[in-house]
Amino acid sequence: MLIMSMPMGINKRLATYFQSTTSAAPLAVFRIFFGILMLISLIRFAALGWIEKLYLEPSFHFTFYGFGWVKPLGGYTYLLFVVCGLAALMITLGYRYRLAIAVFFCSFTYIELMDKTTYLNHYYFVSVMSFLLFFLPAAAYFSLDARRKSATLVPRWSIDAVKLMLTIVYFYAGLAKLNSDWLLEAKPLSIWLATKDSIPLIGGLLKETWVAYAFSWSGALYDLFIPFLLWYRPTRSLAFVAVVIFHLLTRILFPIGMFPYIMIVSTLIFFGPEFHKKVLSVISRLGEWLGMVPSANYEDMTSLSTVSSSSSKVSLPSTQSGDATGTLPSTFKIGILTCFFALQLLIPFRYQLYPGELFWTEQGFRFSWRVMLMEKAGYAQFKVVDGESGRHFYVDNSEFLNPFQEKQMAFQPDFILEYAHYLAETYRERGLKSAQVYVESYVALNGRGSQPFVDPTVDLAQVEISLKHKNWLLPFRDEIKGL
Amino acid sequence: MKNLFFLFLLTIATFSCGEDDNAQPSDNFDRQAMLTHWADNIIIPGYVAFTGSTTDLQAAVADFVANPELATLSALRSAWETAYLDWQKVAMYEIGKAEELLLTNNLNIYPVDVAALDANINSGVYNLELPSTNDQQGFPALDYLLYGLDTDELTLVNLYADNESYRLYLQAVANRINTLAQAVLNDWTDRYRGEFVANDGNSATASVDRFVNDYIFFYEKHLRAGKVGIPAGVFSGAPLDNTVEAYYRRNFSKTLLLASLDAVQDFFNGKSFDGSSTGPSLAAYLTELNAEKDGLPLAEVINEQFDQTRVQVALLADDFTEQIAADNTVMLATYDQLQINVINLKVDMLQKLNINVDYVDADGD
Structure with missing residues (x-):
């Protein structure tokens, strides 16, 4: 094992670290707010009519490689959202937490896998975070589960794991901004900001070139440094002020939904136990006032908690699911999470395995915290050729895709290929024995003029869907330097 | 370093909030x-x-x-x-x-x-x-x-x-x-x-965004596809001559196509209906944003393509039914010319104007 092979000193220090404990309050606060924000997000999603618009109305869905079997469930899709929302509520209350977080992770991830048209890094963040939370004793304290057995202390690593995840998100988002488009051209921000002049107060400034540069540079610096400024106690409070300003500014400027709130609330975990105890006591009083929590419950839990100690975490596997102290041995959890974080560190760099410009081919673009990096738009006109007669015609995309799908498809190669296969299959069913599918497509990236995107002479129906390099893309007629 | 960074950030925040006196600069479109x-x-x-x-x-x-x-x-x-x-x-x-x-x-x-x-x-x-x-x-x-x-x-x-x-x-x-x-x-x-x-405003539901979407939709679906593409068989593989506009009148479909093309281009350039003057327009907006394509002003590229299309339309017979029967390739060539501006308008122009091509108000990140 990793720990064994290390020199004695480090080994010992690691062992000490993994045995050390800290207050359970930060993790409890994180759990409560995570659950609430997830519940709000799901209700908002449903209220905006997006379940119908994005999952039920389209007849075709773009799937992730290897997850073609994940499809919307017709009318049961609503049920899926209800289950996911109930799980989020259970997470907040800390009721049968282990079960709730497992159900939440599965149902939320299933929703996101149904159609990659809607892929957002912040949805991926939610999946990743809920996976992580499954292994953490987030309901050990201040939860319904904790009424049976409460613990004021949790392993220190369990809180550090959340901080580490947030650090990766920010830092990798910052690394991704170290490219010539972002730093030297202020793209795509200058495109987005220039037409935002109707925003109150700051609107008039946004057209200024220097403002786009200032936003680009400060955005990159923010992402790169903010996690460390949050770890470091002397800068923590000021860093949190920056977190709030930064995310609220992005909320005003861009349509990014719940993400700013999720990040603002998540970064609270960097604060110490005293702060979180205050938050919990406010919640407790609020609960009392609302009549939801029997009075003095919080005090009960606090007094109870002295019973449990750091040793309680090395508990034997129990058959009781939802037990606050967890059912998995610590070493097992640590092993899994070590692998998990190793993958988190590596996955964003997988793009290095592919030739060509990452922004152009998007091979290895997703799941890498590459946010706000591109203004990309395209147009794809598909030509279906009857291999027998040579007769050809063009496809009206609106027959198969909704406008959102068509928009996303037009500039993402894996979408284009999957759609081409779908067209080949559809026209084969309609009687074309050998349907060849070609595409004439143009893509504009970060304000450059549109350029031909896919080799129009390649029959995409014959191209295998895989993770291999997409050699049927035409080269990007420019260069973007950097990571 | 850290303090500097904060100073930087706070400066931006202060600047952003404080200078509303200058919020209506005259150089804004x-x-x-x-x-x-x-x-x-x-x-x-x-x-x-x-x-x-x-x-x-x-x-x-x-x-x-x-x-x-x-x-x-x-x-x-x-x-x-x-x-x-x-x-x-x-x-x-x-x-x-x-x-x-x-x-x-x-x-x-x-x-x-x-x-x-x-x-x-x-x-x-x-x-x-x-x-x-x-x-x-x-x-x-x-x-x-x-x-x-x-x-x-x-x-x-x-x-x-x-x-x-x-x-x-x-x-x-x-x-x-x-x-x-x-x-x-x-x-x-x-x-x-x-x-x-x-x-x-500049949201997906603001007039400019919605109107430009409608404008491009018209150009793509009704002008390019309806008047030329569908009769020429672009979407069916075989010409459908009974789908030409003014099929029974004969000798009128080209006049209608030209009128439509002129109207679309005039609108792009902000030409007033009576033709007496021009005013603020999509072309002017693009110029204001310094929009370029392949080193040329995008507004110019789009106008040039409208003109090219008109040259191609001139080669068509007045009666499209007759044209399709005699030589459909001229119809197909017209479609190809019309198609080029779909890309210029829908991909290049929309990106420069930061207008979403759909009105699905889904989140971004």
Whole structure:
């Protein structure tokens, strides 16, 4: 094992670290707010009519490689959202937490896998975070589960794991901004900001070139440094002020939904136990006032908690699911999470395995915290050729895709290929024995003029869907330097 | 370093919040001025002219019905042509009342469903307000009623003279065109103009974003596909010559296409309806944003392509049915020329103007 092979000193220090404990309050606060924000997000999603618009109305869905079997469930899709929302509520209350977080992770991830048209890094963040939370004793304290057995202390690593995840998100988002488009051209921000002049107060400034540069540079610096400024106690409070300003500014400027709130609330975990105890006591009083929590419950839990100690975490596997102290041995959890974080560190760099410009081919673009990096738009006109007669015609995309799908498809190669296969299959069913599918497509990236995107002479129906390099893309007629 | 960074960030925050005195710099492109120009000098005058023509058309139908003879038929046909041409100038404004009424669907769905239309006349029972009757009314229905029922004018006149059911249907179609046109114009002048101009933001629901989406939709679906692509068989593999616009009139589809193309280009350049001046426009907006493509100003590239397309259209026969039968490749070449500006408008222009191509208000990240 990793720990064994290390020199004695480090080994010992690691062992000490993994045995050390800290207050359970930060993790409890994180759990409560995570659950609430997830519940709000799901209700908002449903209220905006997006379940119908994005999952039920389209007849075709773009799937992730290897997850073609994940499809919307017709009318049961609503049920899926209800289950996911109930799980989020259970997470907040800390009721049968282990079960709730497992159900939440599965149902939320299933929703996101149904159609990659809607892929957002912040949805991926939610999946990743809920996976992580499954292994953490987030309901050990201040939860319904904790009424049976409460613990004021949790392993220190369990809180550090959340901080580490947030650090990766920010830092990798910052690394991704170290490219010539972002730093030297202020793209795509200058495109987005220039037409935002109707925003109150700051609107008039946004057209200024220097403002786009200032936003680009400060955005990159923010992402790169903010996690460390949050770890470091002397800068923590000021860093949190920056977190709030930064995310609220992005909320005003861009349509990014719940993400700013999720990040603002998540970064609270960097604060110490005293702060979180205050938050919990406010919640407790609020609960009392609302009549939801029997009075003095919080005090009960606090007094109870002295019973449990750091040793309680090395508990034997129990058959009781939802037990606050967890059912998995610590070493097992640590092993899994070590692998998990190793993958988190590596996955964003997988793009290095592919030739060509990452922004152009998007091979290895997703799941890498590459946010706000591109203004990309395209147009794809598909030509279906009857291999027998040579007769050809063009496809009206609106027959198969909704406008959102068509928009996303037009500039993402894996979408284009999957759609081409779908067209080949559809026209084969309609009687074309050998349907060849070609595409004439143009893509504009970060304000450059549109350029031909896919080799129009390649029959995409014959191209295998895989993770291999997409050699049927035409080269990007420019260069973007950097990571 | 850290302190510096914060200083930097806070400076930006302070600057951003503090300088609202300068919030209306004169060098900013004024979207409200553009919307005002569009509404007052292009769109509303366009509808005024169009409703004038549809009123004349209704009157010409009344004359013909009251007195079916060659002279009134000739006057009616001429009124139909004028109104159909004026329609080409306003067809792209499918917003507000026009969108609510589905104006294009009611006025210009072709090919006309001849069997259903004949059945309507014979039964005398029809309700043109039903969406299912979209392809039995509007200008294509008049095209059939005025040219398709019989090629011999005298026979046609006698048909109307002898059959009240034909006269009634002709009137019903012409009345409905005029009613719809009036409704749209009245809404613009009474109410919608104010709402349209005031909604000058940059969200997906703001006037510029929505209107430009409608504009491009018109260019792509109705002009490129409807007038050229579909008849040329671009989407079916084989030409469909009965799907040309003004199929029964013959020798008129090219005139209509050119009118539509001119209207689209004039709108792009902000040319006022009477042609006397130009004002704030998409072209000017692109110029203001220094939008370029391949080293040339994007507005210029788009205008150049409109001109190229017009050169290609000039090679087409007046009668597209005839052109398709004789040499469909000229039609296909026209489609290809039209296609180039779909990319310029939909990909390049929308990116520069930061307008979303769809109105699905999904989140981004």
